[in-house]
Amino acid sequence: xxxxxxxxCETVRVIKRQIIKYSGKIEEVQVFSAVRLTDVQLQKVKKMxxxxxxxxxxxxxxxxESLISGVVLRYxxxxxxxxxxxxxxxxxxxxxxxxxx
Numbered sequence: 001x002x003x004x005x006x007x008x009c010e011t012v013r014v015i016k017r018q019i020i021k022y023s024g025k026i027e028e029v030q031v032f033s034a035v036r037l038t039d040v041q042l043q044k045v046k047k048m049x050x051x052x053x054x055x056x057x058x059x060x061x062x063x064x065e066s067l068i069s070g071v072v073l074r075y076x077x078x079x080x081x082x083x084x085x086x087x088x089x090x091x092x093x094x095x096x097x098x099x100x101x
Contacts, residue, residue, distance in 0.1 A: 026056045032064040032072040045071070 031045055042059050049057045070083035
């Protein structure tokens with residue numbers, strides 16, 4: 001196990017973090033984007049989610065080359081799609097509702 005190579009105080013922190021995570025006090029969030037987000041961008045996403053969820057958040061940035069721009073967030077059973085493709089689909093849907101046929 002990787003934590004066994006840590007110094008004692010680091011091991012305690014890692015174990016404490018795991019206990020908190022599995023007790024439901026930390027939400028793991030996957031942030032999918034077309035390119036790697038900067039640390040500043042990830043901090044903004046983290047802060048926004050912590051405020052919204054009222055709990056600590058761990059953010060993991062994953063690259064999805066199928067995205068044009070924007071992000072898709074996945075946490076728990078939730079999927080928040082703020083990608084450009086999703087915006088286009090919504091726009092197309094609204095246009096077809098106002099102009100049928």
